[in-house]
Amino acid sequence: MNTIITNSGFVPGDGQWPHQRHNVLDWLMNETRTERYIDNLFVSLCERLNAAGIPVSRATLHLRTYHPQWLGARIFWNAGKAEATIRTFDYGTENTPEFRLSPAYEIYQGAKEVRQRLNERPFDRPWPLLNELFEQGSTDYVAWPMDHTLGKRHFVSFSTKELGGFKPDHFAFLKDLVPALSMITEIRLKNVLARTLLETYVGPHASEQILAGATTRGSGATVSAAILICDLRDFTQISDLWQRDDVIEMLNAYFDAVSEPIERNGGEILKFLGDGLLAVFPLTHGRACADLLDSIRQAQTNMAAVNEQNRAKGRPLLSYGIGVHVGDVMYGNIGSSKRLDFTVIGPAVNIASRLESLTKEVGRPVLVSGAFADEARCYTGLQRVGLFPLRGLGEPIEVFALNEAHDGDQTAVEDHVTTSVSNLPSSHAA
Numbered sequence: 001m002n003t004i005i006t007n008s009g010f011v012p013g014d015g016q017w018p019h020q021r022h023n024v025l026d027w028l029m030n031e032t033r034t035e036r037y038i039d040n041l042f043v044s045l046c047e048r049l050n051a052a053g054i055p056v057s058r059a060t061l062h063l064r065t066y067h068p069q070w071l072g073a074r075i076f077w078n079a080g081k082a083e084a085t086i087r088t089f090d091y092g093t094e095n096t097p098e099f100r101l102s103p104a105y106e107i108y109q110g111a112k113e114v115r116q117r118l119n120e121r122p123f124d125r126p127w128p129l130l131n132e133l134f135e136q137g138s139t140d141y142v143a144w145p146m147d148h149t150l151g152k153r154h155f156v157s158f159s160t161k162e163l164g165g166f167k168p169d170h171f172a173f174l175k176d177l178v179p180a181l182s183m184i185t186e187i188r189l190k191n192v193l194a195r196t197l198l199e200t201y202v203g204p205h206a207s208e209q210i211l212a213g214a215t216t217r218g219s220g221a222t223v224s225a226a227i228l229i230c231d232l233r234d235f236t237q238i239s240d241l242w243q244r245d246d247v248i249e250m251l252n253a254y255f256d257a258v259s260e261p262i263e264r265n266g267g268e269i270l271k272f273l274g275d276g277l278l279a280v281f282p283l284t285h286g287r288a289c290a291d292l293l294d295s296i297r298q299a300q301t302n303m304a305a306v307n308e309q310n311r312a313k314g315r316p317l318l319s320y321g322i323g324v325h326v327g328d329v330m331y332g333n334i335g336s337s338k339r340l341d342f343t344v345i346g347p348a349v350n351i352a353s354r355l356e357s358l359t360k361e362v363g364r365p366v367l368v369s370g371a372f373a374d375e376a377r378c379y380t381g382l383q384r385v386g387l388f389p390l391r392g393l394g395e396p397i398e399v400f401a402l403n404e405a406h407d408g409d410q411t412a413v414e415d416h417v418t419t420s421v422s423n424l425p426s427s428h429a430a
Helices: 021-028 036-051 103-109 128-135 168-202 204-211 234-242 242-264 289-314 347-362 370-375 408-413
Strands: 058-064 071-078 087-091 114-117 141-145 154-159 220-232 270-272 274-283 322-333 340-345 367-370 380-387 398-402
Touching: 021 036, 021 168, 036 058, 036 071, 036 168, 058 168, 058 220, 103 114, 103 141, 103 154, 128 141, 128 270, 141 168, 154 168, 168 204, 204 270, 204 340, 220 289, 220 340, 220 347, 234 242, 242 270, 242 274, 242 289, 274 289, 289 322, 289 398, 322 347, 322 370, 347 367, 347 370, 347 380, 347 398, 367 370, 370 398
Parallel strands: 322 367
Antiparallel strands: 058 071, 058 154, 071 087, 114 141, 141 154, 220 274, 220 322, 270 274, 322 340, 367 398, 380 398
């Protein structure tokens, strides 16, 4: 039954809710627990409204997402569409002239309701959106804030092409939806926020495990992985000599240059260590070692571009060291009883760290262990550097250098690792 039942004796502003009963509201409150995604839920809501005779032709949800890249997102639905479209908005959007000429500005300035009938122009408000809706045949537009906890404000809007606009009962019922929609979107937005924060600070794989319940100290597993540790050179001195904003901008450009290829090629950055980072490529993926080396080459190209920009701005050129090893690592929760870190530990991580430090001594920016070179022998060209003792290890290990991406002529003549490390002739020793 789709009829609206108006509460008898209702007095506007008496605090009573809902003011009108309807099966769409019952569905929204009682039958949407299994729908995880806000956009799917919103499409279902709009379709049910139309099926119930409430003539919504267009609807939007505007949500502040608190994402590291985006200020917010708009979920947009048009009548007849099976799916909503989602558009993200960058930080700084709220300071643009376009934002100030929009319903969002009025809502975020504290308006409790924004309604504009679209019978004829000119309109009360100089918003480009209203002219756009009018030209599409809309007759009425309304928006309400959705106030979440701790003062977080979002909003929802509806418009119709019905002659004369929304009828009073339809308008009142749409307004009744707002508290329920606020509660339901807040739950899902907090789920999205939790996942976003975890992915931002611990990476996608670790976040997946944490959300699945791996939250106790000591929980985790042993995995075989290729390990990459990268560190900037002389950045402490740069930090002492340059302004804070310049330092942050240089550091962010460096992390973008190195991180993007790692993530694109299937690696996972577990942590940033000051001006360094730790990443792993699990060997469950057959091309893990090749993908790691591809990531380094792409990072080298990116860093060359970053340094060109630094040179143009009169800033210092950035150099770095990368150590790479392969082996079993313990992957899981480590820390105090109240503060945990989801990371990897083990001898293999220590060797990667020692190799990164060794780059300073041998003057090569990327060093990999013989074990890694043996694992990656069919994928890339490496130059043997020699045998080196590493702190904490009983025996010296075979060390190889990866040629820099822009040294094309040199790469062409360097020895390629195409056989097992043990078969390399001793004449290649440094």
